[in-house]
Amino acid sequence: MTLIDLANPTKFLSLTARVLPWLAGATAILLLIGFYQAAMAPDDYQQGATVKIMFIHVPNAWLSMFVWGVMSLAALGTLVWRHPLADVAAKAAAPIGAAFTFLALVTGSLWGRPMWGTYWEWDARLTSVLILFLMYLGLMALWRAVDDPSRAARAAAVLTLVGALNLPIIKFSVEWWNTLHQPAAVIRMGGPTLDKAFLIPLLVMAVGFSLLFVTLHVAAMRNEILRRRVRSLQMMQASQQAA
Amino acid sequence: MTALAALIRRDIKIAVRVGGGALIGVLFFLTVTVLMPFAIGPDLALLTRLGPAILWLGALLASLLTLDRLFTADHEDGSLDLIVMGRTPLELACAAKALAHWLAAGVPLIVATPALGLLLNLDATATSAVALTLLVGTPALTFTGMIGAALAVTLHRGGLLLAVLVLPLSIPVLIFGVAASQAAITGPLSFGTPFSILCALSLVSLVIGPFAAAASLRHGLD
Numbered sequence: 001m002t003l004i005d006l007a008n009p010t011k012f013l014s015l016t017a018r019v020l021p022w023l024a025g026a027t028a029i030l031l032l033i034g035f036y037q038a039a040m041a042p043d044d045y046q047q048g049a050t051v052k053i054m055f056i057h058v059p060n061a062w063l064s065m066f067v068w069g070v071m072s073l074a075a076l077g078t079l080v081w082r083h084p085l086a087d088v089a090a091k092a093a094a095p096i097g098a099a100f101t102f103l104a105l106v107t108g109s110l111w112g113r114p115m116w117g118t119y120w121e122w123d124a125r126l127t128s129v130l131i132l133f134l135m136y137l138g139l140m141a142l143w144r145a146v147d148d149p150s151r152a153a154r155a156a157a158v159l160t161l162v163g164a165l166n167l168p169i170i171k172f173s174v175e176w177w178n179t180l181h182q183p184a185a186v187i188r189m190g191g192p193t194l195d196k197a198f199l200i201p202l203l204v205m206a207v208g209f210s211l212l213f214v215t216l217h218v219a220a221m222r223n224e225i226l227r228r229r230v231r232s233l234q235m236m237q238a239s240q241q242a243a
Numbered sequence: 244m245t246a247l248a249a250l251i252r253r254d255i256k257i258a259v260r261v262g263g264g265a266l267i268g269v270l271f272f273l274t275v276t277v278l279m280p281f282a283i284g285p286d287l288a289l290l291t292r293l294g295p296a297i298l299w300l301g302a303l304l305a306s307l308l309t310l311d312r313l314f315t316a317d318h319e320d321g322s323l324d325l326i327v328m329g330r331t332p333l334e335l336a337c338a339a340k341a342l343a344h345w346l347a348a349g350v351p352l353i354v355a356t357p358a359l360g361l362l363l364n365l366d367a368t369a370t371s372a373v374a375l376t377l378l379v380g381t382p383a384l385t386f387t388g389m390i391g392a393a394l395a396v397t398l399h400r401g402g403l404l405l406a407v408l409v410l411p412l413s414i415p416v417l418i419f420g421v422a423a424s425q426a427a428i429t430g431p432l433s434f435g436t437p438f439s440i441l442c443a444l445s446l447v448s449l450v451i452g453p454f455a456a457a458a459s460l461r462h463g464l465d
Binding site for chain 2: 079131134135138142145146151154155157158159161162163165166169170172173174
């Protein structure tokens with residue numbers, strides 16, 4: 001089983017039809033465990049119960065960047081290997097990534113209100129996530145601007161790769177510009193600074209949300225394949241009627 | 244080499260002769276700058292403080308608006324197809340087109356900066372700092388904007404879509420351009436650091452821009 005076997009959309013559909021229920025089940029179980037553990041986690045001595053927003057906020061923020069990574073891989077698949085499903089993957093991922101980014105922004109904003117005393121602060125992390133959100137929306141606009149999927153796919157692939165090169169630059173420049181957000185606490189040199197009582201539920205939630213992304217992504221890819229089939233069937237029908 | 248030189252010469256000629264291309268950008272720049280005091284009030288001290296930011300925003304928008312025509316005109320009369328099929332590497336041709344565009348549309352903006360600085364009550368140091376940062380920063384705007392222009396021409400869509408795609412990419416240039424100008428005017432940070440980062444951004448976009456634009460032209464035109 002290699003990536004090229006999946007190039008046949010019919011094979012992809014039949015394989016994912018079998019895998020998808022398991023994925024959805026695993027996602028539901030992990031998220032349930034994660035939510036339970038998060039609800040049971042102790043309050044922070046400074047932040048009180050609001051610290052629980054973290055269990056939603058942090059996985060969403062991770063995913064907002066992870067999804068762009070997935071799209072960049074798909075873009076390489078489109079431009080370099082001409083994998084037939086790569087553009088389907090890229091197109092299906094964009095709205096999901098935008099949704100995760102939006103959730104990260106909203107939960108961060110709700111968390112910022114009691115902690116920093118403001119819903120919005122022109123801080124480096126917030127601003128760079130907002131720019132990421134704008135870039136997702138631009139990419140979606142690009143997908144929607146063109147009727148021909150393969151033409152849109154190549155344009156979107158170029159833009160995705162340019163965005164992937166630019167995102168670190170934007171992040172770094174915005175950090176230079178202004179910073180208030182706390183530095184990274186989980187993935188850092190010398191191990192996490194987060195207490196175990198928070199770290200374990202957080203990791204469970206992160207894995208759960210990642211599985212949620214995979215599930216949604218596969219389902220969206222199936223929808224996109226079926227949508228394209230319907231479209232080509234309609235075109236065939238229309239041309240037959242015309243003839 | 245002669246082909247590239249000819250391409251640059253041709254593009255500059257077209258920009259200067261047809262529709263006042265180069266000067267339209269300057270006129271837009273002037274209009275935006277003149278609009279600002281109406282929006283924020285005629286307070287000279289405030290205008291001095293905001294001056295570099297206003298000039299940078301105006302230059303950013305002006306260069307964005309002129310970018311729309313970078314490939315569209317050539318696409319309409321068919322010469323873009325010749326460039327794509329020609330023996331000159333498309334990356335180099337794109338770089339040459341962007342260079343010509345910068346010479347024809349970017350340099351006039353920089354030349355106009357001192358006059359606009361007077362309107363915003365900037366002193367000589369401030370004006371020269373803004374002009375200098377624009378000189379090294381606008382190539383980055385042109386070369387990243389070229390990617391958007393190439394995407395727009397392959398999709399037969401321009402205008403707003405181009406702006407939506409290109410503006411987020413130009414944020415780092417804006418940040419360091421304004422930071423370097425402010426550092427030169429008020430301190431306390433040194434002028435050198437943001438200025439060298441601005442140069443670095445321009446150099447990076449000089450590399451990325453032509454390749455990405457050529458890729459999208461090659462894949463997008465049929």
